[in-house]
Each structure stands twice: as C-alpha cells, then as structure tokens.
Amino acid sequence: xxxxxxxxxxxxxAGGSLRLSCAASGRxxxxxxxxxxxxxxxxxxxxxxxxxxxxxxxxxxxxxKGRFTISRDNAKNTVYLQMNSLKPEDTAIxxxxxxxxxxxxxxxxxxxxxxxxxxxxxxx
Numbered sequence: 001x002x003x004x005x006x007x008x009x010x011x012x013x014a015g016g017s018l019r020l021s022c023a024a025s026g027r028x029x030x031x032x033x034x035x036x037x038x039x040x041x042x043x044x045x046x047x048x049x050x051x052x053x054x055x056x057x058x059x060x061x062x063x064x065k066g067r068f069t070i071s072r073d074n075a076k077n078t079v080y081l082q083m084n085s086l087k088p089e090d091t092a093i094x095x096x097x098x099x100x101x102x103x104x105x106x107x108x109x110x111x112x113x114x115x116x117x118x119x120x121x122x123x124x
C-alpha cells in the first residue's frame with residue numbers, strides 16, 4: 001500500500017508563492033505518475049498538475065499554466081508543486097495522488113492512493 005503525505009501548505013497573500021511537497025512510500029516511486037489535485041468548498045476535486053513516472057511529461061490545468069510547476073525527485077520519492085503568482089481563487093485543500101498509469105492525466109479515476117491534503121489559503 002502507498003501512503004502519500006503532503007506538506008507545505010499555509011496562508012499567503014495574493015501574488016505570493018508556496019511550494020508543496022508530497023512524499024510517497026510503499027511502492028517503487030518511479031513506477032507511476034503522480035498528480036496534484038485541489039478541492040475548494042462546494043466545488044469538485046480537480047487536477048491542477050500531473051507528471052509522468054520519469055518526470056519528462058507534464059499536464060497542467062489551464063487555470064494554473066504559467067504559474068504552477070510540478071516536478072519530482074525519484075531518488076527522494078517526492079513530488080513537488082511550486083505555486084507562484086497565487087490568486088485568492090487558488091484557495092483550496094491540495095492533495096497529491098499516485099496514478100495507475102505511467103503518464104500524466106487529469107482523469108481522477110486513474111489515481112488510486114491519496115494523501116490527507118494540505119490547506120492553501122490565499123488572501124486578497
């Protein structure tokens with residue numbers, strides 16, 4: 001069983017930056033893609049970024065393109081989400097998840113193990 005654990009959330013002013021980390025243990029980390037999702041109150045969970053098992057291919061939601069960067073360090077079993085130019089509408093709980101696929105995708109059903117989430121709040 002895989003257990004992703006997120007960290008790095010917090011409160012930041014609009015225009016600021018945060019870096020989220022997700023450490024995953026229990027399975028060979030480099031054998032699966034990873035994704036970052038977020039869920040705001042009253043809204044569906046959405047994929048903001050995903051990365052292939054090698055790190056060479058990425059996916060970004062249109063709402064975060066040019067502001068967020070996903071990366072991974074397979075030696076450290078960790079995936080990161082660098083978030084710049086944050087906006088109040090980025091406020092949500094952010095989750096990382098492991099994928100059953102080698103390739104990045106926004107399709108939520110492809111993801112099998114989920115972390116507990118980390119709160120990101122952007123004030124205006």
